[in-house]
Structure formats: C-alpha cells, structure tokens
Amino acid sequence: CVLDNAPYDTVLTSFSLCTVKDPEATIKNIIRLLKPGGAHVFIEHVRQPPPGDKRVTEDNNVNAVLWGKIQDWITPLWSIIGHGCHVNRETGETIAKMEGWKSVEYKNVRPVIDLQSRIMPLSIGKAIKATE
Numbered sequence: 001c002v003l004d005n006a007p008y009d010t011v012l013t014s015f016s017l018c019t020v021k022d023p024e025a026t027i028k029n030i031i032r033l034l035k036p037g038g039a040h041v042f043i044e045h046v047r048q049p050p051p052g053d054k055r056v057t058e059d060n061n062v063n064a065v066l067w068g069k070i071q072d073w074i075t076p077l078w079s080i081i082g083h084g085c086h087v088n089r090e091t092g093e094t095i096a097k098m099e100g101w102k103s104v105e106y107k108n109v110r111p112v113i114d115l116q117s118r119i120m121p122l123s124i125g126k127a128i129k130a131t132e
Helices: 023-033 064-081 092-097 115-119
Strands: 008-014 034-045 056-058 100-109 121-130
Touching: 008 023, 023 034, 023 092, 034 092, 064 115, 092 100, 092 121
Parallel strands: 008 034, 056 100
Antiparallel strands: 034 121, 100 121
C-alpha cells in the first residue's frame, strides 16, 4: 500500500489533479504523505490564467478571457470523454492557498502549439511542506 512507506521525500503529480473529484482533499492527502520539508512537484493543465498574470512565462498573445470561456463551455463534455478531466481548474492557485506549505512556487505557461495547448495551458511548480 502506498501509505505503508510514508512519509515521502517527494510526491509528483502530472496531469492528474484535473481528474480527481475533490482537489483540495487530494492536496491535503499529499501534504499528509510528505515528510516535513518534502516537495510536491507538479505539472498540470489548468484554466487560462487571467490577462496580466505575472506567473505567465509564455504569453504568445493568447486571448485568455475568450479561451477561459471556451474551457468553461467544454468542461462538462470533456470531463465525460476525458476521464473526469476538468480543463478549467486553477490548480496552481489551489495548491498555493492550502495550509501546510512552507513555500509554493509555480509558473503558468501558455504555449501556442495547437488547439489543445490553447485549451489546456500548464501550471508547473513545486510546493515545500512546512517543517513542524
């Protein structure tokens, strides 16, 4: 069982927090599984960051407001065909607001490669659990 060897030095999530039913509960569990000073490293596709977001590292002149509305519009259908994926979650912000972290650093990236990258920008970062 994954819990038998806790606490862990590092927990990695990649393109998974969009699919869980309760992201906050999942993040609380990640915090619980980490040793003090342990790291949660993440890369997740997220809602389009708002215009002017200082965490955006690649803007590429994306119309964030329009694409955010498109994300809201397609999420009900996409969550059915995409195994529960919610493309309009603000995962970086959700991780950052949770108690239990010493620090949270992340960047939002809006690559313009194809239609999918416009619908699913990325949040890439690391959260360090507070020492007790």
